[in-house]
Amino acid sequence: MSDVVAMTGVLDPRSGWEARHCSIAKALDVVSTRTSLLLMREAFYGATRYEDFVERAGASQAIVAARLRELVDAGLLAKVPYKEEGQRTRQGYRLTDKGRDLFPVLVALMQWGDRWENDGGRVHLHHTGCGAKVRTEVRCGNDHLVGPGDTELRRRPRTTP
Numbered sequence: 817m818s819d820v821v822a823m824t825g826v827l828d829p830r831s832g833w834e835a836r837h838c839s840i841a842k843a844l845d846v847v848s849t850r851t852s853l854l855l856m857r858e859a860f861y862g863a864t865r866y867e868d869f870v871e872r873a874g875a876s877q878a879i880v881a882a883r884l885r886e887l888v889d890a891g892l893l894a895k896v897p898y899k900e901e902g903q904r905t906r907q908g909y910r911l912t913d914k915g916r917d918l919f920p921v922l923v924a925l926m927q928w929g930d931r932w933e934n935d936g937g938r939v940h941l942h943h944t945g946c947g948a949k950v951r952t953e954v955r956c957g958n959d960h961l962v963g964p965g966d967t968e969l970r971r972r973p974r975t976t977p
Contacts, residue, residue, distance in 0.1 A: 846890045847918070851875045851883045853925070856918055859893060864908040884909060892918065924952040 847853055854873040863869050870880045887893040892915035899905045923941060930937035941950035954962045 846892065847887075849883060851879055852887060853922070855880065855883050855887060856892065856915065857922055859909065859911050859915065860919060860922060864896075864898070864910060865906070866909075869909070887915070891915075920952055923950060927952055 847856065851873060854875070855869055858869055858872045861872070863872055866880070866884065869884065870877050873880060875883075884893065888895055888909070891912055893909045894912050895907045896910050897905050898908045926937065926941070930940075942948065943950055956962050960966075
């Protein structure tokens, strides 16, 4: 008996499906670097200033600047001006709706890392409303808990212009 748990369904390349149309590949085009994901983590943790991102992400200033520019260009972060007393106006960063939609992905990575790579992790997310630990789950539109063996691949029908 196999331990493989897989989605069912076949996407036949002869049917016109190509990997370049894969949503996972397109998402990775946006956040494919370790630094990009760490900067998004820091944005969720409340970082807004460039200096905070540099300090907390553990990357060089040049790398942080480049990745922040990419995240802004991709629409995950937006630049917002801020001014501290006695200082010139600077640009800070805030999450956009598109960026906030990455939250469950980062929580899932954190949860996976806590379980498999980090001996339980050093920090945990808790719901401010009730105090319970936050976790990710995959659920269908009818609110059933779903695992990889409970899913099937279906090609979306083509739309004609």
